[in-house]
Amino acid sequence: MASAKADDRSPTLAAPLVIPGLGPLANRLLPAVVNVSTSQTIKPDAKRRPDDDQPQVPPGSPFEEFFKDFMDRQGGGSGDGEAKPQKAQSLGSGFVIDPAGYVVTNNHVIDGADEITVILQDNTNLKAELVGRDATTDLALLRVKPDHPLPAVPWGDSDTAKVGDWVMAIGNPFGLGGTVTSGIISARARAINDNGPYDEFLQTDASINRGNSGGPLFNTSGEVIGINSAIFSPSGGSIGIGFAIPSDLAKNVIAQLKATGKARRGWIGARIQTVNDDVATALGLDSTKGALVGGFIDKSPAKEAGIQPGDVLLQFDGRDVTNSRRLSRLVADAPVDKAVPVKLWRKGEIKTITVKVGQAEEAAEQTASLGEGGSGISPSTPLVKALGLSITEATPDLKDKFKLDDSANVVVVDVAKGSPAADKDLHAGDVILEVAQEEVKSAQDVVHKIDEAKKAGRKSILLLVDHGGDLRFVALRIDQG
Template identity: 50%
Template structure:
C-alpha cells in the first residue's frame, strides 16, 4: 500500500524555490493564444502533433509562487532542505548552500513553486492544489507572458487537495480553460500535462491514461487518474488535458524513488474537482453529504457468512451517534449495495458517493439485511457538522466523522455501557468498558466463548471505553501485522479473563 504521508516514494509535485533558482532559466514569453484551440486529428498511432493544442492552452496555465515567514532558532524553525535526486549534479551545491543556513535565529522566508490554471477569466478564478498554497502568507500568480498578480485565497479542501484562488481580472486580460468529462476518459486515451516542473515554467508533456480509480491512500476520496505523461516537482496543481483542450484532471502526486518522473503520476479527476470547486466558490468551504456510518470492505468470508453470493458493497460496522441514521433506518451488519441509484461495488465508493450528494437530500439506500434486500429513505446530514461533533466530544472521527454509538467487528456487536445496558444484562456498577450486545454464531468471537453481556475492558493491554476505541485498537493491531487480538473481558459481576480472537 502506498502511504499518503510524505515518503521518498509518493511525492507531491511541489518545488522549493531554492531548487527553482538552480534549474530555472528565463522562459520565452508566450504570444497571446487564440480563444479556443481546435482538436487535432488523432490516429491509431497517437496525435500527429499537439503543437496547436498546446499553443491555445499555455496562456491559461500559471505558475503559483508562495512565501511563508517562519521563525528561525536553535534546533527549530530552520529552513527545510529541498529533496534533490540522488546523484544530481546540483547535490553538492545544495549541501553547501544550506549547510550554513541551518539553525540561525530571526525570521526566515520559505518559498515554493507549483502550478495552477484559470477557469473563469471574467471573475479571475484559478484552481490549484491545496498543498501548493497551504500555510502561505503570500500567493503570487505568474503568467506565461511574464506578468504577475497577487492572489487571494477563496477556499481550500484538504480531503481532495483542491484550492481555489482569485486574482483581480481588471489588471490583466486572462485566458481560461474548462473542465471536461473525466468519466468518459478511457485507459489508453491520450492526455497532455502543462505545468511548472522544477521551476522551469510552462512545460508540455504528453502521455496516456494508464489506469483509473486509483486509491493511493492520499485521502478519504481517492479516485485518481494515473498517467505516464511526465509529471515532476512543481507540476502540482497543473491541469491534465484531453485532446480537445478540456481539463480532465488536476495533477497532484507522483510515485518516484528519485523525486523525478518515472511515468507514474496521479491526477484528481475533473468529475470530483468540479463539485468541490463549485462549493468553494459559493461558500468558501465544502458542504458534503453525511450518512453517519462506519464501514468496512465485504470480503469473500464475510459475504459467505451473510449469505451473499458475491462480495460487494460496504458493510456497516458502526452507527454514528446522533447521525442521520441513528434512528434504526440502517443497522450494524447491513451491507449497503446501492446509494441514490449508484451501485456500490467496493466499500470505498460509498464515502465518495455520499460526499458528492447535497446536504439535506432524501436518498434511497439499498441494503442487504439478513439476506434480504431492503430499501430505506435517508435524509443526509452535513459531514462537516459530524466532524465538529466528534471534535467537540473529544472523539476521533469515524469513516464519516462523529462518535460511534454501536459497532460490529470479529463477529461481535458492541456498544456503550450505558445504564440501560447495565440493566438489560445485569452488569455491576463497578464494571467499565464496552459491552458486547450480540455475538454471531460461528464467528471468531463465538469460537472463543464470548457472549452477549461480556464487557471488553482492554485490547492488547490498553483500556477501552467506547466502541470507537475498540475499532481503532483492532485497526492498529492489523496495521502492525498482528493476526490475533488479546482481549480482557469482564463478566457481569466483574470477573476478568483473557481471550485471543483471530483477526484474519
C-alpha cells in the same frame, strides 16, 4: 485459374494505432495554465542555538572565522549571535477556471504561504488572494484581479475517462513553466498511502514532476479531467507513475470554495467497511462489491432511515457502490439535506431505503484504552475457545478491566497467535455482539452458531465485534476438520 478470395483465410489485423496530434490543442490551452509562486517566512527555532547547524571546528583555528562568515551569509546566523528569519520560496502550477481570475491549485502548493503570486503565460505577475482551501481533498482556490478577462478552461467528466484514453498535462516542473507532456490514463480509482477518505486518483504515465502539482490533466477535448497532485518516484523524478485528483470530485469542492470559502460535505453517519472474499462468503454474496455497515454514529441519518448493521449498500443515489471508499466519495459529494435512495442487500433480499443526507463535521477520532490489571476471570467463569478466540461472559471484573459498557455479554480474553482471529486483528477486550447476523448473549451461543455454520458447510462465519466503541464485521475461516 480461379483467384483466391482475400477474406477467406487471411488473419484479421488490428487497426493501426493513431497517435493524436496535440500541437493545436496545447497552443489553445497553454494561456489558461499558470505558475503559482509562494513565499513563506520561516522563524528560527527558539530551542536551537544559532550555531547548531554550523560545522564543528576547533576553537581558535583558522577555519572558525571562515565558517562563521559563511553561515552568516547563508542566513544561519548573525554577528550578534541571533538566527535570522529566512524566506522559503516554492513553485507549483494552477489553471484558470473563470475569466474573472479564479485559479485552481493544490492546497499543499500554497499551504503556509505568506504571499502567493500567479504568473501568467506572458510572464505577468499578479498577487493572489486565497478564496478557500480544503486540506482533505488537497484543493485550493485563488483569486487574482487582472485588467482584462483571462483565458479559462472548462471542467470535463472524469467518470467517463477510461484506461487507455489519451491525456495531456501542462505545468511548471522544476520551474520550467509551460511544459507540455502527454500519455494515457493508466488506472482509475487509486488510493495512495491512505492520503484521504475520498481518494480516487486517476493514474497517468504522462510525465509529471515536482512543480506540476496543481496543474491540469486534459482530455483530448481540452477539458480538465484531473488536477495533478502526486507522483510515485524513488528518485524524485518522473518514472511514469503520476496521480491526479479526478475532476468530478474537484469541481464540486471548488464550486463550494468559490461560494462560501469552505467545503461542505455530505454525511450519513454509518461506519462502513470493505466486503472482502471472506465477508462475501459468510453473507452468501456472489461478489465483493458494496460496502458493509458495521454500526452508526448516534442520531445518524442512516440509522434514522432504517439502515441496519449487516446491510451491504450496493447503490447510493443511483450510482453503484464498488467498495467502501467509493461510498465515502459518493456520500461526500451528495448535497446536504437531499433525500437519497439507497439500494442495499439484507439477509438475502434487495431493499431500497431513502436517506436524508446530513452535513459532515470535522472531528478527531477517539480510541478507547483497554487498560491494565489482572485477568478479571474468576475460577467460576466459563472459558470457551473457538476459531483461535478465548471468550467468556462479561463479568463485572472484566467490564471494569476493559472499560466495557454494562450491556456487554460476550468478551474476548485471549487471541491465539497465528489463528484466523489474530489474522483479522481481534484483541482481548473486544466484545462479540452477533454471530452469523444473530445476537449472542453467552459464550455458548457463539459456539452454537459456529457449529451450525459447520453443519451447513460454511467456509467462514461473520462476527459483529465492538472494539472500544468501534463496530466492525469480521469474517473468520471455519476449520471443517
